[in-house]
Amino acid sequence: MQNESKKSWGRGVIARYREYLPVSQATPVVTLGEGSTPLIETPKLSDRIGARVFVKYEGLNPTGSFKDRGMTVAVSKALERGAQALICASTGNTSASAAAYAARAGIRCAVILPAGKIASGKMVQAIAHGARVVSIDGNFDDALRIVRELGDQGEFAIVNSINPDRIAGQKTAAFEIVDELGDAPDIHVLPLGNAGNLTAYAAGYSEYKKLGKSRGLPRMIGIQAEHAAPVFHRRVIEKPETVASAIRIGNPASWEAAQRAIDDSGGAVEIVTDREILEAQSWLAQTEGIFVEPASAAPIAGLLKLAREKRRDLMPKDLTVVCTCTGHGLKDPEIVSAKFSQAAPVAPNIEAVREAITRS
Ligand SMILES: *Cc1c(COP(=O)(O)O)cnc(C)c1O
Numbered sequence: 001m002q003n004e005s006k007k008s009w010g011r012g013v014i015a016r017y018r019e020y021l022p023v024s025q026a027t028p029v030v031t032l033g034e035g036s037t038p039l040i041e042t043p044k045l046s047d048r049i050g051a052r053v054f055v056k057y058e059g060l061n062p063t064g065s066f067k068d069r070g071m072t073v074a075v076s077k078a079l080e081r082g083a084q085a086l087i088c089a090s091t092g093n094t095s096a097s098a099a100a101y102a103a104r105a106g107i108r109c110a111v112i113l114p115a116g117k118i119a120s121g122k123m124v125q126a127i128a129h130g131a132r133v134v135s136i137d138g139n140f141d142d143a144l145r146i147v148r149e150l151g152d153q154g155e156f157a158i159v160n161s162i163n164p165d166r167i168a169g170q171k172t173a174a175f176e177i178v179d180e181l182g183d184a185p186d187i188h189v190l191p192l193g194n195a196g197n198l199t200a201y202a203a204g205y206s207e208y209k210k211l212g213k214s215r216g217l218p219r220m221i222g223i224q225a226e227h228a229a230p231v232f233h234r235r236v237i238e239k240p241e242t243v244a245s246a247i248r249i250g251n252p253a254s255w256e257a258a259q260r261a262i263d264d265s266g267g268a269v270e271i272v273t274d275r276e277i278l279e280a281q282s283w284l285a286q287t288e289g290i291f292v293e294p295a296s297a298a299p300i301a302g303l304l305k306l307a308r309e310k311r312r313d314l315m316p317k318d319l320t321v322v323c324t325c326t327g328h329g330l331k332d333p334e335i336v337s338a339k340f341s342q343a344a345p346v347a348p349n350i351e352a353v354r355e356a357i358t359r360s
Pocket of ligand 1: 194
C-alpha cells in the first residue's frame with residue numbers, strides 16, 4: 001500500500017509504533033490487529049494493595065495472549081527475509097500465536113511442545129490454524145534446545161523470544177502504558193517464565209524515558225511459581241512444576257537480561273504457591289470481572305503477597321502499579337471446570353429453579 005509509513009493505517013502494533021520497530025518500507029506487515037489492549041483500573045485490588053493498581057489485560061490480543069505483539073514483528077521480518085516456515089518451542093501461547101500469524105502470512109509453522117503440558121485452549125488454537133504439532137517426551141527447556149538446533153540449520157525461522165524481533169514487538173506494551181498514564185508507573189509486576197517479556201517491558205520503558213516521554217522508570221517485579229523459580233533461586237530447575245503452565249520453565253532464555261533489568265530498576269523476583277495463584281485467579285475473576293489464565297494470576301498473587309508481608313521497601317504506599325495479565329482465562333478451561341461439578345438438572349418450573357438458585 002502506498003504511503004503506509006506516513007499514516008498509521010488500521011490497527012496493530014506496527015501501525016501504531018512503526019518508528020520504534022525494526023521495520024522498513026520493504027517489510028511486509030503481517031498483522032491481526034494486536035495491541036492497544038485495555039489498561040483497566042482495579043479498585044478492589046487497589047484497596048487490598050494500598051496503591052493505585054491497573055491491569056494491562058493482554059488476554060484481549062487476537063490469539064488471547066501478549067505473544068501476538070512480538071509475533072507480528074517476528075513473522076513480518078521472517079517473511080521479509082524470505083522464510084518459508086516458522087518453528088517454535090512453546091508452553092502453549094507462543095505456538096497459538098505463531099500458528100495464527102503463519103496462517104495469515106501463508107507460510108508453514110511447526111510447534112514443538114512438551115507432551116501433556118499444554119492447556120487445551122492453546123492446543124486447539126495451534127491445530128485450528130493448521131500448524132504441524134510435535135509433542136516431545138520432555139519439558140519446555142528440551143523443546144527450546146531442539147528448536148535452536150533446527151533453526152541453526154537454516155530450514156526454519158525461530159519465533160521464540162530468543163528472536164530479538166519478538167522482544168522489539170513486545171516492548172510496545174510499555175509504550176501503550178506510558179501513553180495512557182502520561183508517565184511510567186512506579187511499579188510494574190508481571191509473570192516471569194522465559195523472561196523475554198520482562199526484558200521487553202524494561203527496554204520499552206527505558207526507550208520512552210530517553211525520548212522524554214516519561215520521567216521515571218518503574219521497579220520491575222517478576223513473579224515465579226514456587227516450584228518453577230530458577231531466577232528466584234538463582235539456579236536451573238531441572239523439573240519445574242506449577243499449575244501455571246505458561247511459566248513452567250526451569251532455565252529461562254532471557255535470564256541474564258531480565259536479571260539486569262530487575263537489578264537496574266531496583267526491582268525484585270518473588271515466588272508464589274500454586275494455591276495462591278489459583279486463589280488470585282478466582283478472586284480477580286469474581287471481584288474485578290477479569291478472567292485470566294493461571295500464569296497471569298501469578299503477578300496478582302505476588303502483589304497480594306507483598307501487601308500481606310508489608311513489603312514497604314518494594315511497595316511504599318500510594319504508588320501507581322501496573323500488573324500485566326498476560327493471557328486469557330479461556331486458554332485453560334480445565335483449571336476452573338475441575339472446581340465445578342455439574343449439578344443434576346431440575347424440573348422446568350419457577351419453584352424448582354428458584355429453589356436451586358438459593359440452595360447453598
Ligand atoms: C509466555 C507467557 C508468559 C511468560 O512470559 P516470558 O516472556 O516467557 O517470561 C506468562 N504468561 C503467559 C500467559 C504467557 O503466554
